[in-house]
Amino acid sequence: MRRSANVKQKARFVSTCAYVGLLSLMLSATASAQRNAASVAKDYGFPQVQRINAEIRQQWSESGLVPSGPADDGKWCRRVYLDVLGRIPTAGELTAFVSNRDPDKKNKLLQQLLHDDRYTEEYARNWTTIWSNVLIGRSGGLDRNSLTSREGMQKYLRDSFARNKPYDRMVHELITASGVNVPGREGFNGAVNFLADKVNDEKATLATSATSRIFLGLQVQCTQCHNHPFNEWKQQKFWEFNAFFRQTRMLRRFLPGTRDLEFAELVDEDFEGEFGNPEDAVIFYELRNGLTVAAYPTFVDGQTASEKSGFVEDIVRREELARFVVNSEFLGKMAVNRLWAHFMGYGFTKPIDDLGPHNPPTHPALLEYLGQQFRENSYDLKQLIHWIALSETYSLSSSVVRGNESDDPTLGEPPKFSHFYLRQMQAEQLYESLLVATAADESRGSYEEQEEAKAQWLRQFVTAFGTDEGDESTTFNGSIPQVLMMFNSDLIKQAINTDTGTFLAQLADSPNNAREKIDHLFLAGLSRRATANETGIAGKLYAARQADMKATLQDLWWAILNSNEFIFVH
Numbered sequence: 122m123r124r125s126a127n128v129k130q131k132a133r134f135v136s137t138c139a140y141v142g143l144l145s146l147m148l149s150a151t152a153s154a155q156r157n158a159a160s161v162a163k164d165y166g167f168p169q170v171q172r173i174n175a176e177i178r179q180q181w182s183e184s185g186l187v188p189s190g191p192a193d194d195g196k197w198c199r200r201v202y203l204d205v206l207g208r209i210p211t212a213g214e215l216t217a218f219v220s221n222r223d224p225d226k227k228n229k230l231l232q233q234l235l236h237d238d239r240y241t242e243e244y245a246r247n248w249t250t251i252w253s254n255v256l257i258g259r260s261g262g263l264d265r266n267s268l269t270s271r272e273g274m275q276k277y278l279r280d281s282f283a284r285n286k287p288y289d290r291m292v293h294e295l296i297t298a299s300g301v302n303v304p305g306r307e308g309f310n311g312a313v314n315f316l317a318d319k320v321n322d323e324k325a326t327l328a329t330s331a332t333s334r335i336f337l338g339l340q341v342q343c344t345q346c347h348n349h350p351f352n353e354w355k356q357q358k359f360w361e362f363n364a365f366f367r368q369t370r371m372l373r374r375f376l377p378g379t380r381d382l383e384f385a386e387l388v389d390e391d392f393e394g395e396f397g398n399p400e401d402a403v404i405f406y407e408l409r410n411g412l413t414v415a416a417y418p419t420f421v422d423g424q425t426a427s428e429k430s431g432f433v434e435d436i437v438r439r440e441e442l443a444r445f446v447v448n449s450e451f452l453g454k455m456a457v458n459r460l461w462a463h464f465m466g467y468g469f470t471k472p473i474d475d476l477g478p479h480n481p482p483t484h485p486a487l488l489e490y491l492g493q494q495f496r497e498n499s500y501d502l503k504q505l506i507h508w509i510a511l512s513e514t515y516s517l518s519s520s521v522v523r524g525n526e527s528d529d530p531t532l533g534e535p536p537k538f539s540h541f542y543l544r545q546m547q548a549e550q551l552y553e554s555l556l557v558a559t560a561a562d563e564s565r566g567s568y569e570e571q572e573e574a575k576a577q578w579l580r581q582f583v584t585a586f587g588t589d590e591g592d593e594s595t596t597f598n599g600s601i602p603q604v605l606m607m608f609n610s611d612l613i614k615q616a617i618n619t620d621t622g623t624f625l626a627q628l629a630d631s632p633n634n635a636r637e638k639i640d641h642l643f644l645a646g647l648s649r650r651a652t653a654n655e656t657g658i659a660g661k662l663y664a665a666r667q668a669d670m671k672a673t674l675q676d677l678w679w680a681i682l683n684s685n686e687f688i689f690v691h
Contacts, residue, residue: 162513165228169494169508176487177514177538187524189517189540194219196691197227197516199648203546203690204464205234205506207247208553212644231510235503245282246568248502250549251463252278255335256295256315259579266382268317268371270302275572277311288456288500289447292336296443303384313387317371320387325366333362336446338455338476339421360406361419365426365442367404368392368433389439392431402431420445451476453492457505458482461491464509466542466690467530483535514538519691544690548579551688552612558645558682559616559624578612617679619671625678629671635663642674646681 162178164171181188192200198218202210210218218230234240253261253274262271281291300310302317319327333339341359372386394402403415418426418438424445428436446452454476462468469482482488491508498504509515517540521528525539536542546554552575619625628638639659640650651659659677666672681687 165225165511167508167511169491170511172490173487173508173512173514176484176490177512180484180537181539184528184537185524186528186537186539187522188513189520189522189525191516192518192541195648196518198230200515200541200690201230201234201510203550203554205231205247205510206240206243207250207550208243208557209646210648211557212641215644215648227516228511231507235507241283245279247553248282249275249278252282255459257318261318262314263576263580266380268302268321268373268382268385269314270304270311270317270384271314271576272569272572273302273304273309273311274314275311276304277314279568280311282502285501285503288495288502289452290500292452293443293447296332296336296446297437297439299387299389301384301386306384308386310387316366316369316387317385320366320369320371325363325369328366328369329359329363332442332446333421334474336455337421337449337451338458338470338474339451340475340477341421356406356408357414357416358421360404360414360416362421362442364404364416364418365438367394367402368431368438389433389437391433392438394431399431401429403429418442420449422449450492453495453500454488456500456502457488457491457495460502460505461509464506464515465536465538466544467536467538471530471535483537515541517541519543541691546688546690549575550690552578554687555612555616555682613679613682616682617675619675625671625674629674635659635670638670638674639677642677642681646678647684647686 162171162174164174178188180186191197195215195218198215199209202208202214218226223229235244253271256278257269257271257274261267262269262274294312295315298310298312298316300313301308302311302313303309304311315331316328319325319331321327330341333341341362368389368391370388370390372388374383374385375381376383391399392402393399395405396403403417405413405415407413417429418441420442422445426436426438426441430436455474458468458470458473458476462473469484469488470476470480476482491505494508495501495505517538519541521540525537527534528537528539530536530542617625619629628641631638633641636656639656643649643651643655659673662676663670663673666676
């Protein structure tokens with residue numbers, strides 16, 4: 122009898138696993154099973170949106186491409202929440218949008234996410250995460266004695282995005298910042314953390330390459346030791362740009378009686394030059410043939426600093442550099458390229474931070490136009506986000522149709538944006554989405570506690586190489602560590618917990634009928650209701666679980682969270 126019972130129990134378990142596996146496969150396929158309809162460009166009264174639509178459509182015509190139809194409202198809504206706030210919409214937020222019949226509802230939703238006080242903290246959190254990764258990397262400030270304070274960097278960025286600080290002002294502050302790196306200390310200025318570790322060597326070469334690449338899209342780092350073999354950048358440009366940072370120093374303050382760093386301070390000090398003459402503070406670099414050449418602070422377009430002096434009372438070189446950067450045409454274009462890539466999956470250039478003459482953009486007129494519009498609209502990041510997210514391109518289905526199969530950037534083809542490009546969520550998006558989907562975000566503690574918990578979770582995926590450019594690698598790319606995390610990590614275990622008071626327990630005990638409970642899971646995780654086929658499988662799973670609703674919902678929820686449709690932006 123006992124053996125027979127064990128056999129039956131194993132049979133039920135195998136049956137359950139089969140249903141869950143089948144459902145997971147169905148969910149993986151659902152993301153690509155989207156309708157294709159004639160796409161109608163709409164500009165919502167924004168000339169910038171009209172121009173985007175016109176420029177992209179012109180290339181479709183020239184390339185003989187047929188665009189995919191529009192994505193349904195649920196998928197578009199999910200994209201916008203992920204890209205603007207860094208998490209999927211709640212079931213309530215999604216239902217409210219999809220059921221809304223207002224023809225202007227997309228515009229109004231973006232207005233709400235970007236400007237309503239209810240979303241200010243989430244907006245600031247998401248863009249703080251994005252820009253922290255750009256400015257200091259995912260591992261920046263996590264080492265015990267790092268000169269970078271991740272907390273300080275995040276506080277500066279969070280305050281800036283919450284106030285919608287103009288982008289050019291942010292860039293100016295990041296380049297010119299002086300002060301203490303750690304919050305709570307007298308003289309604190311979180312902006313110093315951008316340069317903190319980058320001026321930690323005698324010649325500030327990392328500060329040179331990062332500032333040029335991140336804000337201007339000009340990769341001068343390759344010319345540090347020699348002229349670039351493939352473009353017109355010369356070694357001279359690197360060292361002339363580098364000369365702007367030679368007054369800058371990071372001073373360390375240690376805990377009394379230890380070598381443990383307490384805080385650090387970024388300062389500008391007199392620079393005497395490499396000839397020992399601060400009135401003519403020249404630097405030298407060596408050509409590959411052994412000859413030595415002099416360099417003075419000169420911007421990439423040839424503009425020179427107002428003084429050759431190294432005395433701070435005569436000239437603060439970083440102030441001069443910041444003025445050149447914020448007045449450069451490259452500043453707006455680089456910001457546009459970065460945000461376009463964030464929303465579309467690909468920028469106008471590859472890589473996105475290389476706008477040099479050797480790397481022409483796919484849509485040069487559009488990039489030039491949007492860069493100009495960004496400048497003329499006071500470098501307002503929310504305006505730029507609004508234009509891109511309202512564009513026809515962003516609203517297209519991710520389904521490839523007959524006539525745009527060749528538009529595949531994964532094969533090395535330049536993107537033509539004839540359909541929405543599928544991409545995996547960023548690790549931070551997945552983390553926040555798991556919390557929101559299970560309502561775990563409603564009791565998360567202080568902002569600092571939340572960020573520490575997220576940082577701990579992210580560390581499992583990030584490897585810092587320690588190269589000259591501070592390169593990093595992530596295993597959050599569909600590899601075995603990610604798969605194992607999604608199958609069985611503590612975060613997933615918490616998400617599928619059925620103890621009293623949890624998301625699944627409350628749903629199972631609610632007065633809703635079985636179909637409504639199943640639909641709620643699909644809305645919470647996938648921003649859509651279950652199909653008839655999926656509902657049928659759920660019914661069989663319910664029978665296999667011997668009418669245990671909690672166990673049934675737990676299996677369904679695990680399958681949903683591990684499906685491609687949940688993990689991908691589509």
